[in-house]
Amino acid sequence: MRDVRRANRAVLLTHLYRSGPLSRHELAQSTALSQASVSNLIGEMIGEGLVEEAGFVESDGGRPRVLLRVAPGYGYVVGADVGETRVQVELFDLSMAPLAKAEYPLSSTTPKPDEVLDRLLDGLGSVVDRAGVDPATVLGLGVAVSGVVERTRDAVVHAQTLGWEGVPLGAMLRRDTDIPVLVDNGAKTLGQAELWFGAGRGSRHVVVALVGSGVGASVVADGASYRGSHSSAGEWGHTTIAYDGCACRCGAHGCLEAYVGAEGILERYRQANRGRPAPGADEESALAAVIAAAPTSKTAAKVLDDTAGYLGAGLGTLVNLFNPERIVLGGWAGLALGGAMLPAIREATARHALRQPYAQATIELCELGPDAVAMGAATLPVAELLSDGGIARAAALAGAGGGAGRAACPTPARAR
Amino acid sequence: MRDVRRANRAVLLTHLYRSGPLSRHELAQSTALSQASVSNLIGEMIGEGLVEEAGFVESDGGRPRVLLRVAPGYGYVVGADVGETRVQVELFDLSMAPLAKAEYPLSSTTPKPDEVLDRLLDGLGSVVDRAGVDPATVLGLGVAVSGVVERTRDAVVHAQTLGWEGVPLGAMLRRDTDIPVLVDNGAKTLGQAELWFGAGRGSRHVVVALVGSGVGASVVADGASYRGSHSSAGEWGHTTIAYDGCACRCGAHGCLEAYVGAEGILERYRQANRGRPAPGADEESALAAVIAAAPTSKTAAKVLDDTAGYLGAGLGTLVNLFNPERIVLGGWAGLALGGAMLPAIREATARHALRQPYAQATIELCELGPDAVAMGAATLPVAELLSDGGIARAAALAGAGGGAGRAACPTPARAR
DNA sequence: CGGTTTCGGTTAATGCTTTGAACTAAGTCA
DNA sequence: TGACTTAGTTCAAAGCATTAACCGAAACCG
Incomplete structure (x- = not known):
């Protein structure tokens, strides 16, 4: 119960993201939520900048529907592909339009974790810089590795091809950046990319x-x-x-x-x-x-x-x-x-x-090229945002804004 | 969300069923619900006869905990196994204790659907009779067939070994009995039985x-x-x-x-x-x-x-x-x-x-014998009960009781 | 042997959230 | 211009879970 609102926002947001622009009416029908709730939640998300209007659709006798979409510019995501010969880092907006890209060759086919770590952090900074994007709007970094990745916070990687055995890549990255980090297997991220945007x-x-x-x-x-x-x-x-x-x-x-x-x-x-x-x-x-x-x-x-x-x-x-x-x-x-x-x-x-x-x-x-591994990695933070309904970020922003603007304010809006 | 209560009851009930007798306290901890809610929901379910107390556990300085369990006698389930040579029908209580069993040989290895239908209905009546159980307390009939079963209401069966091609076994059974019918593949029901009660x-x-x-x-x-x-x-x-x-x-x-x-x-x-x-x-x-x-x-x-x-x-x-x-x-x-x-x-x-x-x-x-196919089939209605939190049945009972006892009562309790 | 501690369970007040229905907005058609 | 349609909003009402204070039943301790 304590997160039914979160769940409903997640349902709405996911629907909106996956099924293109939709009107509030259509959303209400396809999510089985009442129109009132849709209006309420969507209104909140528009207020946060998470959702935006995207034109009208003419009607034959009746008020025209306002189409809605997840705002591509609400935030940006970075995807990285750690291959055997190179590290590729790419920045996308929420609609997965590529905005900047960086590529680094690796010194050997069995690179030290630290070397990869450096390249990833370099790349992250580089693409954010070059795209001219405020680092605070970067929602997360997804990293794809060709090996088994434990699904824990530390994201321990076992990659025989890289010669890695139990490297906590997630924990290592978190030491050097505040941006949320998610790590997964490269085949799985490519699959995700194809599922969302390609042949699947x-x-x-x-x-x-x-x-x-x-x-x-x-x-x-x-x-x-x-x-x-x-x-x-x-x-x-x-x-x-x-x-x-x-x-x-x-x-x-x-x-x-x-x-x-x-x-x-x-x-x-x-x-x-x-x-x-x-x-x-x-x-x-x-x-x-x-x-x-x-x-x-x-x-x-x-x-x-x-x-x-x-x-x-x-x-x-x-x-x-x-x-x-x-x-x-x-x-x-x-x-x-x-x-x-x-x-x-x-x-x-x-x-x-x-x-x-x-x-x-x-x-x-496959419809997407091999570069889709990085794109798939970038979908990891997007998936996180969708399944969360954008609540975590909204709370963080409200908290930060409240802290700066009104010091003595106890708990602004959703920050509880 | 309009059925958060249902969801919470389902979580509680499932936990109780799968993890043996538990106290309210333990339930609260393992389900992440507050103690108050657990008390509330469990109280309701005890009132309906769905849950019952099952002894105490001594404590070292403190009030002893009352153990709870899903009441085995709340209802009964019937499982049937349609094999190539025979139809087996068995009745269990909710704790899956076998109470009665019937077995019918089939006339050929490719029996007509109607013959199987007759045997199933016969068996259903027979086991209910012999176990001396009120037919109204039978929660459902699960049927296992060795073939592909579409997961629709009609439960269309494609079984090459039986020579069946598109037989809507679920729909056929429903024509002749009011008891809820669920059909699934025999291997899957056996798997379910092993998962719940056997090696899994x-x-x-x-x-x-x-x-x-x-x-x-x-x-x-x-x-x-x-x-x-x-x-x-x-x-x-x-x-x-x-x-x-x-x-x-x-x-x-x-x-x-x-x-x-x-x-x-x-x-x-x-x-x-x-x-x-x-x-x-x-x-x-x-x-x-x-x-x-x-x-x-x-x-x-x-x-x-x-x-x-x-x-x-x-x-x-x-x-x-x-x-x-x-x-x-x-x-x-x-x-x-x-x-x-x-x-x-x-x-x-x-x-x-x-x-x-x-x-x-x-x-x-496997720990369970080959007869476990019928038992697995019987778990189908149990699974239904658990995932529903017993709400549908409670509503039906309340509705029927209300209709008989107080004719003009608009909507008793949960019957809305 | 009675007070204290401790843990299990219940009850009342509170606050959040959805919802249904009435209502407003923005069009078309005759 | 007015009837009619459809989209979206507002507001009171109802349902729920939760928090926190409150009982109850045992063991421990002086």
Whole structure:
């Protein structure tokens, strides 16, 4: 009861954010709140600057409706992507329009936490500066890391690829900045970005399948990211699809990643091509070369054909186990493969999934680029704002304003 | 919010039901409600007969606490299990103590919906009669079917094994009985039973893996059954674990079910045994014979060893994708295999799962027998009662009582 | 053995929040 | 211009949880 108002504000705000501009009337209908309450709460939020009017809609005999939206300029969010080779930091307004961006290469693929910390703080300051945004209006910093992130305040990170074992990244960042910090796994933030702004829009059950050098997945169940008991759910890459099959770098045999991860594909190509690897300086161009060669080279075509089969088996597993509305294929290798042969992948999935769940799912490509990891990270503070109804911030502002303006004022408005 | 009271009653009731007898004080602490509210709400529920006192607990200097529990006799629930060979109907009180049971063989393995309907209604009447329970105190009938059940009011059932395609079992039952009817998939109800009363007690993230002739799973995520977009999530049996492997009855190749389903195991034994099948009239005794022969027969030992490996691969997939606290292995074949070689199965799972999620999960056997499917079905109306805080029923009773006793009374108590 | 302490539980007053209904605002249409 | 529609606001009323003061039942202690 003590936070029913918060809950109602959250419902309203979330609706407004996700379902575009809406009138008070529509909001009342879709949230099952009375018009009076909507008017009341919206009025409060307009007063705080959280919500703003966004034009009218003509009516056929009747007062025209005033459309409302979450004010993009109410605050700003920063998203950061800690990759193996670089740290990317980007600033957005609340409508997720990008305003500034900073990128830092890392000295090694296993950077010290302190180095990453410096880059993050640098980037944070830099993008805020360059966008000309008041630091006090930055609602939060979301950080995406490619590893398992414990869902605690300290945000302890376990990232084998970075060589991090139990790094409390959240706690470390909080020591050096007052801006609220949220940390999550990169695949999950990318999934969130696709869910909100990409190929997953409008769905409540989505699996975002990511294929790059490694293979992972981000599962959204009933609108919320599925984490499991210790936040490491969705480790799709090490699903066994070929019993007693190829060795995988995880130590097991027959993992999906060993077959459809970029490394695995290129290795299969090398073997099929009498030991000669695909041309290209890095994995990305090598894979592109294989794909480009497919129309003319039987070897390349065979390798890709097999890849579609293996990928289909893996996607079929996702379809059967999660019964999603939509599977979104992403990751740089996933996009390359999907762009070249999505029909074959769909067909292979159909062969490996049960008819009914397969028929209920669509398989599509990611719509946002790989930079969406940072954007997804930036959605973390936005999600926080929405689920909170903006109450925490309003209270903080009222408290600060009250403290400065009227020293002896006991408890202004919502500051209790 | 117009039903905050309902929500609070639900929280209290659920807590009381799941965490055994508790005092008002403990309830207040664990639910974050004030003591006054707890007193108030509990008082109301005691008045309705929903909650009752259950003894004291001595204190060391202070008033002794009065323990409370959900009154087992407040109402009764009926659970039914529609299997391929029989319909089982069982009546329980709210503490899930079995009070009466009825079982009907079915005329064929693909029974007409009408035949099943008759048996269910017969069984319902029979168990209520024999337990000597007032039909008006029966809170609901839960029905478990081995197929996909749409989660709508009509409860449309798609069950290939029964030959049912789009049978609105819920709607059909409702035509012939006033008792609230709930229908769900059998694996999910068994999972629910294990979660509440069996090996899953106290966990919020559990996967119940069921191995019989077929193979399935019931996933519990954050305390609630995970259903996916169309309620068919958890189809573990048709996960590909051996690419291009054995043909499965689903039409695909390399499904887990083809390797660790009873049929698959016995087929592999037959092949390893130069075409001679395992002795036994049915699958169950044949599998038992293979297991019994393992210490002396190399063939049998090899087949079971392989089975543990395949099963481990399948369980590893579950561990990686769902990151559960606990995996509960059940189903008649699962129990037989697990009883004989759980350590080998655990070890195989460790080989196929990632270290971290594997370390976070325990693998155990089902504690409840196969009859628990009916019990799980009976938990469906209980869950309904708990999530409702018992308000709907209290209102109905008050309404009926008011209507009979005082004809002109406008709206007694909660009947609005 | 009676007072004191301590903890469990209840009661009355208070304040917050939603809501329903009346009411105002801003249009269209005849 | 006036009837009619639809959107949004205001205000009194009702429902709830909470705070804080207040009983009750035991053990401890001098």
